[in-house]
Amino acid sequence: MNNKRKIFAVISVFVLLALMGLATWFVYGWLSSFSQEGFRDYIRSFGAWGPFVMLGLQFLQVFIALIPGEFVETAAGFAFGPVLGTLICYIGVAAASSIVFLLTRRFGIKLVEVFTTPDKINELRFINTEKKRNYLIFFLFFIPGTPKDLLTYFVGLTDIKLGSFLIISLIARIPSVLSSTFGGHLLGVGQYWDAVLLYAITGAVSLIGLMVYNKIIKRKKG
Numbered sequence: 001m002n003n004k005r006k007i008f009a010v011i012s013v014f015v016l017l018a019l020m021g022l023a024t025w026f027v028y029g030w031l032s033s034f035s036q037e038g039f040r041d042y043i044r045s046f047g048a049w050g051p052f053v054m055l056g057l058q059f060l061q062v063f064i065a066l067i068p069g070e071f072v073e074t075a076a077g078f079a080f081g082p083v084l085g086t087l088i089c090y091i092g093v094a095a096a097s098s099i100v101f102l103l104t105r106r107f108g109i110k111l112v113e114v115f116t117t118p119d120k121i122n123e124l125r126f127i128n129t130e131k132k133r134n135y136l137i138f139f140l141f142f143i144p145g146t147p148k149d150l151l152t153y154f155v156g157l158t159d160i161k162l163g164s165f166l167i168i169s170l171i172a173r174i175p176s177v178l179s180s181t182f183g184g185h186l187l188g189v190g191q192y193w194d195a196v197l198l199y200a201i202t203g204a205v206s207l208i209g210l211m212v213y214n215k216i217i218k219r220k221k222g
Contacts, residue, residue: 040188043079051088054079058092062149063100069149070180077184085181093173094166097152101165104156112153133160134168141172143209144202148173176202 043050054076061072076085104111137155140146148169155165179202186195 039075040079051080051084054085054088055092058089059096062093062096062152070176073177073180074184074187077181078188079184081188082178082182082185085184086177089177089181090170090173093177094170097166097169098162100149100152101156101162104153109157112157133158134164137165138168138172141169142175143212144176144179144206146209148176 043053046053058072058076061069073085073089076088079085080088137151137160140151141148152169155169179198183195183198183202186192186198
């Protein structure tokens with residue numbers, strides 16, 4: 001029975017990987033086919049259903065974890081403005097993070113290995129044993145430039161509760177989501193230089209954040 005369960009789990013992971021790869025190819029190709037104005041017109045052509053289409057894209061972005069989050073968040077701000085765009089992104093992130101968390105709890109490390117190497121998984125094992133684990137998770141999700149969606153898969157391997165994880169990660173994501181959606185809004189209203197300045201600042205902070213993240217990983221490995 002145990003062997004059958006293992007075989008079923010392996011097959012399920014490979015099927016999930018194939019579906020995610022197909023979804024990534026379709027969504028990325030579809031989004032790339034639009035100009036900025038064309039994308040906004042297309043989303044708005046759905047009328048009242050437009051926000052739900054955008055919500056679905058945000059959900060897929062987190063779930064697939066291979067499409068850059070800033071890309072979709074900027075699109076949400078461009079199409080719906082900073083307030084509604086941020087709300088849509090947050091609902092999508094919360095829903096997708098919950099599903100990812102529960103799937104990881106169900107399938108374990110085999111699912112995480114779909115998205116990253118065993119070495120990367122070993123680098124992050126300290127999160128599970130860290131005494132101040134919740135503070136560390138908040139810090140990693142707060143720092144711009146860290147692979148937050150991949151981290152969501154790994155956090156499912158720890159013993160943190162889903163509710164606690166959602167509260168911590170959603171609060172920590174506020175700066176990165178706001179900067180992306182507001183930047184998209186600036187592009188949408190034609191304030192291009194303001195958008196360039198915002199993205200330049202965000203990019204610089206992200207670079208610093210990524211350097212800090214790598215230092216943490218190296219220190220914990222040492």
